[in-house]
Amino acid sequence: MNAEEYLTQLRLQIKDFSPQEQAELIEEIASHIETGENDPRLGPDPTDRANRLQAELGSPNDLGRGLRGVHRPNRWVDYLLVAIPSLLVIPLMPLVIVTVAKLTKIDLLSGMESSFSWSYFRVYIAFYSVLMILCVRKRSVSTLLYWLPTTILSIVALLLREGRLPWNPTGVEPGAPLETSFWLVALLALSIWLIKLLRQHRNEPMLVVLAVLPLLIAVANLVSGITERRLQGEQIEYINFTLGWFGLHQIAAFLWPALFYLPRQRAVRWLGLLTFTLPYLIYYTWPFRAHPLVLSLYILPVVMIIYVAARDLRVTQKPLYGR
């Protein structure tokens, strides 16, 4: 097997890595091969050196497997870190809050709206924080880059809902300044962390898109909510279908992590990200078809995914060893 064949085999083993990662790994091994071919310590003539080098390199499949073990471990753990909370815990959280309130005899019923929503946001943020700690302990950047934006959005939702921001669309009486300061500091810290992670992983487009998607969807939801309120008498006719929004969302919550975290093929993983946007696309685009801003905000994530995926999956035909 010559150098080009070796590197081609190796690239097949790491084809699910980002293009940047693939290029760097291939370059590292190519430079190893080149140095060996020119090293007289391996033998007096090129054939001897090539044979010795081949023996030292070993199988490209073994090398690829070893590299995958380092750079892509724990696919099932990643999947479960996203799917289990999304499918089981988060939908049941309101029930948990009410049950705990009953058991501790906290009166959520009088002033239910404000008491319940007070607990609702905080419990979710606490839960997401636990998930983020798990992601850090498992060294899973791909799951952290899902839960971190989700936590940030929950804090923003809390600040908006409780009138804690200068722009107060709900008209609610603002909450205590001390707590507001706490949430603002938390928001700032988490946002800085997110930006730092995105910069660190800017060469892996899949991770960047994963982190940005919840933010884009949140903006679309916010604008659609504001649009609906402003329409006043005009009803937005949502499509009634059997599953409903909840059913659609749960199917997507099961499917998109399965397509994104489990397979090795990059094309399938991009499809997973597209599946993330499907509930919103299906549920919101038809009712808001007469409102171009809302429509475009829900279509924008899909266009972004398709564009970035197309660039990412473009196959290069350059030789890997020759220059």
Next chain:
Amino acid sequence: MSELHQVRKGSSPLLILSILADGPKHGYAIMRALEARSEGYFTMTAALLYPTLHQMEQDGLVESEWEGAEGTRRKKVYSITPAGLERLTSGQAEWKRFAEQLFRTLGGSGKPVETRSLE
């Protein structure tokens, strides 16, 4: 995989750290230096060396940078970090104690085990 092979494989990070303690090197140079220092006893295939190096980099024991003049193929050069030096020092002490205890236990009465009576 024999037990000795497993032990040798498990000691790879420590061996790599000991080579890098002498100065930054790229993967090929690490392989050659290890072979030279051990007089051929320790050899590593690329399938063991590079995943180990990458894992050590993720663990903060080594760091890397690309080097190379324009128009030439770049080399990824690894250097030991302070955390790596600390791991090397503690690892050397652990292995020294392990080896001493192992030989003391294996040596026992000074006779090979199969000829010692089990009275």
